[in-house]
Amino acid sequence: MREASLELEGVALGLGNFSLSGIDLSVGAGELFVLLGPSGAGKTVLLETIAGFHRPKSGAIRLGGRDITDEALERRRVAFMFQDYALFPHLTVRGNIAFGLSGKGGRASASRIRELQSRLGLDAILDRKPAGLSGGEKQRVALARAMAAEPELFLFDEPLSALDAHTRESLRDELKRFLRELGIPAIFVTHDQTEAQVLADRLAIIREGRIVQVGTPAGIFNAPADEFVASFVGMENVIPGRVLSAAPEGAKIEVKEGRNIHAVLCASGPGREVFVCVRPEDVSLSSTTRPISGPMAAAVSSKSPNRFEGLVTSIEAFGPVLNIGIDCGFPLSAYLTRQAFSDLGLRTGDRVLAAFRAEAVHVIERHGSGAA
Amino acid sequence: MTSPFARRTGGLTFVFSVAGGLLLAFILIPIVRMYATHDLKGLMRAAGEPDVLPAIRLSLEAAFITATFAGAFGIPLAYLLAKKDFLGKGIVEALVDLPLAIPHTVVGIALLFVFGRSGIIGAPIERLTGFKFWGTLGGIVISMLFVSLPHMVNSARIGFESVDSRLEKVARTLGRGPWFVLAKVTLPLARRGILTGLMLTYARSISEFGAVVILAYFPMTAPVKIYDLFLQSGLDESSAVAVIFMTVALALFIILRWISRLPGADRKGRR
Numbered sequence: 001m002r003e004a005s006l007e008l009e010g011v012a013l014g015l016g017n018f019s020l021s022g023i024d025l026s027v028g029a030g031e032l033f034v035l036l037g038p039s040g041a042g043k044t045v046l047l048e049t050i051a052g053f054h055r056p057k058s059g060a061i062r063l064g065g066r067d068i069t070d071e072a073l074e075r076r077r078v079a080f081m082f083q084d085y086a087l088f089p090h091l092t093v094r095g096n097i098a099f100g101l102s103g104k105g106g107r108a109s110a111s112r113i114r115e116l117q118s119r120l121g122l123d124a125i126l127d128r129k130p131a132g133l134s135g136g137e138k139q140r141v142a143l144a145r146a147m148a149a150e151p152e153l154f155l156f157d158e159p160l161s162a163l164d165a166h167t168r169e170s171l172r173d174e175l176k177r178f179l180r181e182l183g184i185p186a187i188f189v190t191h192d193q194t195e196a197q198v199l200a201d202r203l204a205i206i207r208e209g210r211i212v213q214v215g216t217p218a219g220i221f222n223a224p225a226d227e228f229v230a231s232f233v234g235m236e237n238v239i240p241g242r243v244l245s246a247a248p249e250g251a252k253i254e255v256k257e258g259r260n261i262h263a264v265l266c267a268s269g270p271g272r273e274v275f276v277c278v279r280p281e282d283v284s285l286s287s288t289t290r291p292i293s294g295p296m297a298a299a300v301s302s303k304s305p306n307r308f309e310g311l312v313t314s315i316e317a318f319g320p321v322l323n324i325g326i327d328c329g330f331p332l333s334a335y336l337t338r339q340a341f342s343d344l345g346l347r348t349g350d351r352v353l354a355a356f357r358a359e360a361v362h363v364i365e366r367h368g369s370g371a372a
Numbered sequence: 373m374t375s376p377f378a379r380r381t382g383g384l385t386f387v388f389s390v391a392g393g394l395l396l397a398f399i400l401i402p403i404v405r406m407y408a409t410h411d412l413k414g415l416m417r418a419a420g421e422p423d424v425l426p427a428i429r430l431s432l433e434a435a436f437i438t439a440t441f442a443g444a445f446g447i448p449l450a451y452l453l454a455k456k457d458f459l460g461k462g463i464v465e466a467l468v469d470l471p472l473a474i475p476h477t478v479v480g481i482a483l484l485f486v487f488g489r490s491g492i493i494g495a496p497i498e499r500l501t502g503f504k505f506w507g508t509l510g511g512i513v514i515s516m517l518f519v520s521l522p523h524m525v526n527s528a529r530i531g532f533e534s535v536d537s538r539l540e541k542v543a544r545t546l547g548r549g550p551w552f553v554l555a556k557v558t559l560p561l562a563r564r565g566i567l568t569g570l571m572l573t574y575a576r577s578i579s580e581f582g583a584v585v586i587l588a589y590f591p592m593t594a595p596v597k598i599y600d601l602f603l604q605s606g607l608d609e610s611s612a613v614a615v616i617f618m619t620v621a622l623a624l625f626i627i628l629r630w631i632s633r634l635p636g637a638d639r640k641g642r643r
Contacts, residue, residue, distance in 0.1 A: 051541075051545060052544075052545075053541060072544075072549075073541070073544035073545055074544050074545070074546075074547050074548055074549050075547075076545070077547070078545060079545055079546075080541065080542060080545045082538050082542065086536065086538045086539050086541075086542045088539060088542075088543070088557060089539075089561070090557075090560050090561055099543065099546055099548070099556070100546035100547055100548070145546065146545075146546070148546070149545070149546040149547045151545075
């Protein structure tokens with residue numbers, strides 16, 4: 001574990017409809033950390049609390065060993081990047097960048113501006129006002145402006161969500177590369193799981209003002225801690241069931257009478273109420289009459305103890321794939337490429353065979369009386 | 373040329389244009405009519421009357437001083453009303469608007485109780501410093517200030533409210549303290565509202581009669597002088613001075629309006 005740069009200890013706060021409670025968080029030096037959660041979960045409030053816009057009711061915030069819980073905004077050395085970058089509209093790009101250059105002589109600040117402008121490719125727009133800049137230019141100006149104040153931490157509030165998909169991707173890559181070069185830790189707030197996966201070294205899932213799970217993207221996306229995290233990170237299939245048997249070589253979970261799902265890993269003992277999670281991209285479909293074809297065929301037939309016949313209930317375009325809803329006695333979603341879809345010639349109401357490997361199954365204990 | 377939408381709303385636009393046109397005529401006709409009754413020679417003669425030009429000058433000076441005071445005290449209050457939440461804010465807002473609802477002669481009488489010769493502030497100040505409000509420039513300014521402050525505070529408040537508070541927050545995170553942020557972000561961006569407030573204060577002060585005439589009949593401001601002439605010499609002479617004064621006031625109004633709308637630092641900003 002890298003040396004911690006930002007530490008939150010039991011931070012709590014009430015603010016209108018929002019509240020945060022018992023937030024413990026640690027972000028390492030140079031780490032890119034993502035706060036992921038649905039709207040209204042309190043992730044922006046948490047970010048603003050770290051920036052100093054709100055004062056926590058209790059708890060402590062430390063940055064690089066300094067206690068900044070009650071530190072004035074201007075002395076925190078925390079850069080806050082709003083979604084639309086909040087550039088000063090009455091100042092030129094040069095004026096925006098120079099804003100944060102404090103206490104230095106004219107020559108020193110001029111050379112610092114030159115360094116930032118060439119690093120971020122702003123030479124051509126230095127004398128322009130922000131109103132006419134493109135999204136990418138605004139992002140670079142905002143980064144240069146923040147850099148001028150020499151922050152120890154970057155905070156980004158949904159930095160890319162206002163942009164179109166194409167711009168978003170290229171700006172995301174640019175941002176990540178830039179932050180990596182700087183080695184300054186950054187926290188991003190987002191509700192977009194793809195963005196979280198791409199940007200994050202580690203991420204925290206926030207729900208109703210609490211941190212539900214912290215981990216690497218792979219850790220969280222493959223092994224969500226509960227059904228909320230599971231459905232939020234794109235585990236479309238979260239199926240309630242009961243453990244029938246659990247042995248080292250595999251577990252069997254009944255999701256409906258006569259319908260059992262096999263899992264390799266299952267921490268819950270027999271009789272426990274659980275959720276069975278399967279990613280739709282791990283479910284393969286084949287015709288009930290024709291044999292499976294394609295590269296997946298061998299894998300599916302030999303390693304899929306989970307094979308269920310069902311009826312196609314819905315077909316929805318979902319980005320580059322199609323999301324096929326199947327009723328197997330329990331609802332199941334599967335992603336099909338357009339090629340596979342046309343090969344199968346599926347239509348609503350068709351019978352279809354759904355299969356997934358026992359390794360692709362993630363089992364979550366249902367807490368309490370099946371509480372959500 | 374016209375979109376289907378525009379054509380469908382044509383009837384509405386016509387009716388409203390007629391109503392608006394009548395209103396504009398109502399403003400313009402008396403002014404034009406008054407100008408039409410005087411030729412240049414008559415106006416020159418009126419301007420040569422004793423006390424006429426000094427009265428106009430006094431009006432302009434007093435209004436300028438008033439606007440300065442209004443700015444110095446009104447802008448901070450406007451900032452607080454726009455940017456802060458505090459207990460009793462609604463009461464403060466109502467209080468700021470109160471002078472708009474009081475007849476100005478009543479304002480004059482109320483001010484007399486406070487700033488008059490035996491007023492609770494006027495008397496001790498006169499005793500201590502010899503400075504009098506009653507019948508002086510001080511009294512004129514006090515009267516003008518009371519009736520014009522709401523314009524200053526409300527316009528500046530609208531200006532401050534239009535400044536995105538995120539810009540001020542960002543400015544703080546860039547290592548700048550509250551005063552620096554006020555000077556370099558908030559004030560420049562609220563500039564238009566503040567200038568409008570100063571302009572309205574100035575215009576309102578120049579035109580003030582009711583409160584001024586009670587607290588300071590002398591030295592005479594232009595409106596008081598015109599009233600005085602009207603009582604003593606009649607319509608012809610008073611209206612000649614009125615035309616001169618109005619010309620000066622209108623010219624100033626146009627210049628100030630132009631200044632406050634100059635495409636300055638804040639205008640090319642965010643929408």
